[in-house]
Amino acid sequence: MALPRLTGALRAFADVSASDSEHFEPDASAKLRKKRQQQAMRQSEEGLSWQQLVKVIKKQRGTEEKVTRSLRDLTQSAHDIVGEEASSDVIESGSAFLFEVFCGSEHVSHHHTTKLRGMFGPFPANAATKACRAVNRIAEWIPDDVLHELLTQNSKTSVDDSTEFGKNLKFHPWKPQSSEVYEWMDEESSDEEAGSLFD
Amino acid sequence: MDLPLDQRFKNRGGKKTPALAPCWMKNIDFLLYQAPPVNPNDGAAREEWIERATFMESDLQSLLRMPHEAFWCQVVFDESLHRCIDSYLRFAPRPFDVVYTLPDNVQVKQDSLHRLIFMTCLRMATHKESKKDFITPRIFGDILYENFLFDVPKLMDLCVLYGQDNKPLLTKMLTNIFTQQPKYSDDLRESLPTILHVLNSVCQKCGLECDSAPSSPQKLQTSGPTSLTTMPISEFQDLVFYVSDTAQTLFNFLDVYDAAAKHMIQDDFPVKWCQRSEAILSTLMSAIADRDWTGSTLKPLLKGKLNAALAATAHVFHSLVFQNTLLPLMEHASNPAELYELYLHLMTAVLGEIRMLAVHEVLFPFSEDRDLLVQCCPGIDETQLQFIEDGIQTACCHRAMKSEGKKGK
Incomplete structure (x- = not known):
């Protein structure tokens, strides 16, 4: 529960603030899900796209059934990780992201789960394991040089090298107020019951 | 000679459009800040808080990396950003609040958000960023006031949250805000x-x-x-x-x-x-x-x-x-x-x-x-x-x- 604040009272009663400020999200989880999907979409714009991946693998292996099945396994895992209500665009960009994350890794590590949680929020562990297996199968069918080209061509464009405002300004981090500041007020009374200056 | 942002126009679909207009705003949808979970053993609450903070952090970093013109379009017209900043100012822990120890990964995110919100407010309180990036002072004062970018409670919150450790910068900020917009007085x-x-x-x-x-x-x-x-x-x-x-x-x-x-x-x-x-x-x-x-x-x-x-x-x-x-x-x-x-x-x-x-x-x-x-x-x-x-x-x-x-x- 929010602590009572002077500025809270000023917002409510002083008529000097915007009246429509909402500080309660009726469905905070839905908001987070929406953000995850937005992020997945952004990832698809900046990183490896599903279409690129499919194009490369089909060029290498045609439309063999095992290829199609592995791609389907990957999108199914992405569906489980991204969430039930995600659109096909979001699932595809999530699949491409999983490919980038798991490519070259045989197991799901802590590093991977952190990365996935950062992108999708909480997710079922077995879906990550399935995705990792599918990615490894797919990666095996792509020659190393093609795979390298596929994974690096997009990362070059996604780097934002613009300077962040304030990056060079000296900023002192938050620290709690020392309780010693007011200890002198208690000095004149050693009796605990007497209490500071209020007797 | 460079014109102030409030007098600049850009071409949009063949139409002359003010450089400071909602149509240039990006769809970011900033999240609201929540105070860190008090119970360190509640792993789910901690994970969710970190995820929320990470989104906020990433959005605020993008905002601060925007060029002057894009930054101001976002700041003036994006109501989700207004609510995001206001929620931080209202609910962030004060230096005099009862201190409870946060897990390291929560503390790191909290510290990062603390800095990013300050820098966002500092940039919002600056009408001249460089020789070519500036806003006419009188218009700047009106923009701040009419869009409630700052108000008296927010200014007080800023002082409570940052005054102890970053007083010189904050004093400059408030001096500029009160000087450019006397209505705050x-x-x-x-x-x-x-x-x-x-x-x-x-x-x-x-x-x-x-x-x-x-x-x-x-x-x-x-x-x-x-x-x-x-x-x-x-x-x-x-x-x-x-x-x-x-x-x-x-x-x-x-x-x-x-x-x-x-x-x-x-x-x-x-x-x-x-x-x-x-x-x-x-x-x-x-x-x-x-x-x-x-x-x-x-x-x-x-x-x-x-x-x-x-x-x-x-x-x-x-x-x-x-x-x-x-x-x-x-x-x-x-x-x-x-x-x-x-x-x-x-x-x-x-x-x-x-x-x-x-x-x-x-x-x-x-x-x-x-x-x-x-x-x-x-x-x-x-x-x-x-x-x-x-x-x-x-x-x-x-x-x-x-x-x-x-x-x-």
């Missing part, structure tokens, strides 16, 4: 009755009678102390925290931007501030002494909060007196007699508030004021100054005697 004046209203409502909770007349709140002998000693501890604690927050917020605000004191003198605000605060603080401290604290460890914490509030009250009073009387006298104002009379009035009116006065005397010795007044107002009748000095000495002796008495028991 009007708003500050309009906020004073609400500040007194807050104190009045606490007076009532404490069982004190608070007239709107400029007299000191009177203690009721019947219901007040009883209810304060028997009310649930959570309710009592909220009351103490509220009083402490009120005093410390005003103190931090005046500490960062002392020029604001010039707008806080009307309707005898300094005197009412002292009288109500003292009545409340001494009543609450008596209640602390009288309450049964069996099974609770809160007593020292709440006592410390009240001590801090009393010191903050004295600081606020001093700032209001100094900025409105002594400082203009030092700067050779044209109305020294008037200023001297105001000083006498303010100091005489609070001679009954012995606890505040005793602390005030320790922090800001009257002898220094006296020397300054004699120097700046030659030929003044020092009888009244002597009267004030006697009053202060009496308050200090009274305090000392009380303590000695207690020690002798």
